[in-house]
Amino acid sequence: MSKILIISENDNIAFELLTAGKMLADGDATLVAAVVLGGGAENRANAYLSRGAAKVITAGAGKEMMETFDAETYATAVAQIAGKERATMILTGCTRRGKELAGRLAQKLGAACINDVKAIECEGGEAVYSRNALGGATVCRQAVSSPVAVVSIMPSTFAQASEVPPVGETMVVDLELKPARVRLVECQSKNTDSVDIAEAKTLVCVGMGLGGPEKLSVVEELARVLGGEVACTKPVATDQKWLSEARMVGLSGKQCKPQLSLCMGLSGQVQFAVGIRDSKTIVAINTDENATIFQYADYGIVGDLNVITEKLIAQLK
Amino acid sequence: MNSIVCVKQTPDLQQVRIRKETREPILENVPLTIGNIDKNALEEAVRLKEKQEGKVTLVSVGGEDLEETIKEGLAMGADDAVLVVDPQLDGAESAVVAEMLAKAIRKIGDYDMILLGEGSSDNYSGQIGPRLAELLDLPQVTFVRSLSVEGNLLRATRNMDDCLEVVEVELPAVVTVLSEINEARIPAVTQILKAGRKPKEVLSLSDLGVSAASLGKQVRTLSNKAPLQERKQIMFKEDADAAVAKLVLALKADGAVGGY
Numbered sequence: 366m367s368k369i370l371i372i373s374e375n376d377n378i379a380f381e382l383l384t385a386g387k388m389l390a391d392g393d394a395t396l397v398a399a400v401v402l403g404g405g406a407e408n409r410a411n412a413y414l415s416r417g418a419a420k421v422i423t424a425g426a427g428k429e430m431m432e433t434f435d436a437e438t439y440a441t442a443v444a445q446i447a448g449k450e451r452a453t454m455i456l457t458g459c460t461r462r463g464k465e466l467a468g469r470l471a472q473k474l475g476a477a478c479i480n481d482v483k484a485i486e487c488e489g490g491e492a493v494y495s496r497n498a499l500g501g502a503t504v505c506r507q508a509v510s511s512p513v514a515v516v517s518i519m520p521s522t523f524a525q526a527s528e529v530p531p532v533g534e535t536m537v538v539d540l541e542l543k544p545a546r547v548r549l550v551e552c553q554s555k556n557t558d559s560v561d562i563a564e565a566k567t568l569v570c571v572g573m574g575l576g577g578p579e580k581l582s583v584v585e586e587l588a589r590v591l592g593g594e595v596a597c598t599k600p601v602a603t604d605q606k607w608l609s610e611a612r613m614v615g616l617s618g619k620q621c622k623p624q625l626s627l628c629m630g631l632s633g634q635v636q637f638a639v640g641i642r643d644s645k646t647i648v649a650i651n652t653d654e655n656a657t658i659f660q661y662a663d664y665g666i667v668g669d670l671n672v673i674t675e676k677l678i679a680q681l682k
Numbered sequence: 683m684n685s686i687v688c689v690k691q692t693p694d695l696q697q698v699r700i701r702k703e704t705r706e707p708i709l710e711n712v713p714l715t716i717g718n719i720d721k722n723a724l725e726e727a728v729r730l731k732e733k734q735e736g737k738v739t740l741v742s743v744g745g746e747d748l749e750e751t752i753k754e755g756l757a758m759g760a761d762d763a764v765l766v767v768d769p770q771l772d773g774a775e776s777a778v779v780a781e782m783l784a785k786a787i788r789k790i791g792d793y794d795m796i797l798l799g800e801g802s803s804d805n806y807s808g809q810i811g812p813r814l815a816e817l818l819d820l821p822q823v824t825f826v827r828s829l830s831v832e833g834n835l836l837r838a839t840r841n842m843d844d845c846l847e848v849v850e851v852e853l854p855a856v857v858t859v860l861s862e863i864n865e866a867r868i869p870a871v872t873q874i875l876k877a878g879r880k881p882k883e884v885l886s887l888s889d890l891g892v893s894a895a896s897l898g899k900q901v902r903t904l905s906n907k908a909p910l911q912e913r914k915q916i917m918f919k920e921d922a923d924a925a926v927a928k929l930v931l932a933l934k935a936d937g938a939v940g941g942y
Contacts (some may be wrong), residue, residue, distance in 0.1 A: 375843075436812065436822055460843050465824040468812030471777070477900035478776065480807045493904060499804050500695040503707055503906050511900035546821035547855075550837070550848040567939075591939060603862045610841075616806060617861075625938040635695070646938040647913065648929065663914040664932055666925045676926040681939065 370422075370452045372400040372443055372466075374434055376409060378458035380416050380525035385485065385518055386456055387417075387526070389492055395419045400446055402431040402439065407535075414531035421533065422446055427540035434462055435545035440469035442540050447474060449538060452513070459517040467517045476513035483519045483620065501616050501639030519620060521563055558609035560594055567593025567625045570614055570641060573600055574630020574651065574670050578607040583674050584629075590681050593623070598631050614640035629670035633658025683736035683831060685727035686796045687760065688783050688814070689720040691744040691751045692804040705907040714751045719799025721758065721866035723859045727797050728759035728867075730831060737761040739790060743782045745772030749882060756877035757869035763882045764790060770887075770894050775901045776805075780813035785890040787818065793854060795836065800825055800858045811858035821851050824858040 369390055371382035379399060386397035398420040399413045406428065410421040424431055430438055443466070447455055455470060457463040459481050471478035483504075484495040491508050494516065498505040562568060569588040575581070581595070588595045595612060602613040614621060615637040626644040630651065631637060638661050641647065649662035650673050659665045666673055693712040701708050716724075727738045740755045740763040742748055752763045766782045774782075787796065796818075801808040808824075815822035827846075829838040831853070840847040841860055869877070887894055916932070918925035933939040 436824070437815070440812075440816070461825050462842065464808045465812055465822065468776075468809035469816045469822065471809065472780065472813040472816035478807075478809050478813075479901065480809060497806070498906055499693070499698055499707055500806070502695065502698055502700065503705075503908050505906040506904045508902050508904060509900060510902055511898075547823060547849050547851045550850055552848075553846045555845055625933070642909065642911065646933065646936055648933070659915070659917070661911065661913060663916065663936075664929055665915070665917045666922075666929060667917070667919070668922050668925070672922055673926060676922055677930070680926055680930045 368450055368452045369397045369454045369456060370400055370443070370447055370450060371397065371456045372402070373458040373460070374403070374462045375458055375460060376412060377525060378460065378520050379413065381520070381523040382456045382458065382518065383413070383416055383418055383526035384523040388523075389454065389485065389487070398422055398450060398452075400443060402428070402442060403434065404432055410535045411531070414533045414535070415528050416526040417529045417533075419533040421535045422450070422538055423535060425537040425539045427542040430542045430544065433545070433549045435547055436462070436465040436469055437547070438542055438545050439466050440473055441542055443470050444473040445540055446538055447513070454513070455515045457515070457517045459519045463517045467515050471515040474513050474515065475511070476515050477509040477511040478515045479507055479509065480517045481519060482516055483522055485518075497616065497639055501635045555609070558611040560611055562594050562596045562612055562614065563619045563621045565594040565596075565621070566623055567591045567627075568596045568614070568621060568623045568641065568644070569593055569627045569629070570596045570598070570631060571601060571629050571670065572598040572631025572637075573605070575601065575607065576630075576671070578605075580671055581607060583671060583678070587627075587674050587678050590678055591625070591627075593625070596621070598637050616640070628658050628662070629674065631658060632656050633661055683730055683734045683795070684793045685730060685736065685738050686787055686790065686793045687720070687724045687727045687738060687740055687755070688796065688798045688810065689724065689740055689742050689752075689755055690717045690779075690802045691715070691742060691748050692717050692802055695803060700908040705910070707906065707908070714747050716751060716755050717799055717803040719801060719803060719859065719861050721755075722861050722863050723797040723799050724755055724758055724760060725864045725866040726829065726859055727795075729864065731759070734831070736794075739764060739793070741783055741786050741790070742766070743771050743774070743779050743786070745769050749884060752882065753874070753877045754869070756880045757873040758867055759869075759873075760880070762880055764885065765882060766885045766887070766890065768887045768894065770897060774897065775899070776807055776809040776813065777900055778897050780810050780817060781898075782890065782892070783810065783814055784817035785892070786885060787814075789885070789890075795831070795853055796820070796856045798856070798858045800860055808858070811856055815856035818856070821855045822858075823849060823851055823855055826857055826859045827862050829857065829863075
């Protein structure tokens with residue numbers, strides 16, 4: 366049976382990976398080991414044990430080199446641990462750090478790498494991974510033929526492993542590492558828009574049809590009335606900066622599965638739609654009756670989003 | 683300052699249709715283009731060249747149409763191109779593409795920086811940059827939203843999930859950029875005409891000492907279909923007040939509003 370390592374810089378995602386690992390090990394949690402590197406590893410290791418990890422591996426010699434996340438250094442460290450553990454699968458979270466690690470680690474291990482995994486099924490004794498392809502127009506299902514695989518899983522794909530009385534143990538592994546070649550000069554935390562749109566039950570998504578940031582207050586009012594959150598397309602966040610990137614939906618933003626998505630003033634390019642198409646109900650509002658977004662919608666109204674928004678607020682109240 | 687920019691030939695995604703009966707994509711006769719974020723990487727390299735002396739070389743791996751597709755990149759300001767062409771490389775998996783890129787880049791030899799998009803516009807898997815860095819034993823700086831080069835030192839701002847990271851590294855290095863780094867230029871007609879005359883070196887697998895039979899196959903794609911979309915597609919065509927009223931009624935009936 367394969368031996369699985371899980372690693373993420375984000376502990377909550379790591380707890381999801383514990384669930385995924387256990388499933389891939391056919392329910393045998395003893396085959397899943399968590400790798401915990403970097404600051405506060407000791408306390409974090411205990412948290413992993415209390416989530417049912419059978420083994421937590423932390424760094425002994427070389428651990429001072431793990432204080433900042435350098436992808437090359439982390440890949441070297443995980444590759445050494447994978448070698449010692451004879452791991453055949455390494456699971457990581459599909460975050461930016463997860464992805465920069467996954468490719469390099471796979472190359473070090475001569476392994477296949479599948480990123481952006483949003484579902485895993487076991488078919489005929491092998492794991493089948495689903496990920497978006499063709500810019501999100503399709504979902505491809507892939508399996509791995511190489512002896513070792515590195516797989517990065519999208520956040521919230523699996524539930525976090527629940528808390529249990531810890532029975533596992535921590536193992537310290539000495540690592541041979543060289544100093545990082547990339548120097549961290551400074552780290553600025555982002556203007557903390559701490560919203561997690563992936564958790565929202567209702568999303569009010571706006572695109573460039575909004576017209577300007579001064580129109581946001583009405584959209585925010587609608588989101589409040591609906592008990593949801595405002596989300597947006599990529600141009601609204603990265604080009605116009607009317608909303609923070611935390612609210613960006615789509616291939617390079619968040620992929621969400623709310624009960625209801627209202628898509629307003631956006632054309633519905635597949636790179637956006639991939640972020641909301643798993644919603645239970647989708648409503649589209651656009652001035653262009655030929656906009657693609659209507660094809661994704663249960664209900665559509667041709668009209669200006671600002672006009673419709675005010676009417677919606679009035680009727681919902 | 684010599685830059686290598688790795689680009690991927692992809693179908694023009696705006697023109698990919700889905701066959702209704704099978705939900706499979708129709709890729710025949712879809713025009714091929716260079717990936718969107720790859721163009722941002724190229725734009726950044728061309729801007730660096732315009733500020734400092736040097737040249738920009740495109741490197742790409744793909745099937746027969748690559749010579750034609752690459753002209754767009756040459757028109758955007760690259761000086762020349764090195765292409766690895768073989769029918770088997772059309773749609774090849776990331777590990778194979780990275781290996782072929784590394785072999786072609788070793789042949790070029792003289793470079794300060796290798797730039798790529800953070801991911802291709804079709805698969806967006808983001809493996810090639812880190813794999814290439816490992817193959818060439820170079821440092822990697824991924825997800826870059828702005829950069830500057832002074833002498834041998836690259837300073838870059840990386841846009842990570844929860845923070846902006848400013849990093850420094852001695853060149854050479856592998857750099858992957860985000861689309862937000864710049865707006866890629868659209869080449870003028872005169873540039874497009876000149877692009878056909880810029881030098882292109884076309885390498886075969888055997889030029890790289892690779893046999894087609896030895897190409898790795900680590901990932902099998904079992905199916906590739908559009909997800910099932912079962913939407914009601916009801917349009918409310920009344921005037922705005924009546925349409926909104928009907929919408930609210932429908933959402934309440936579905937339990938999509940109220941109730942939580």
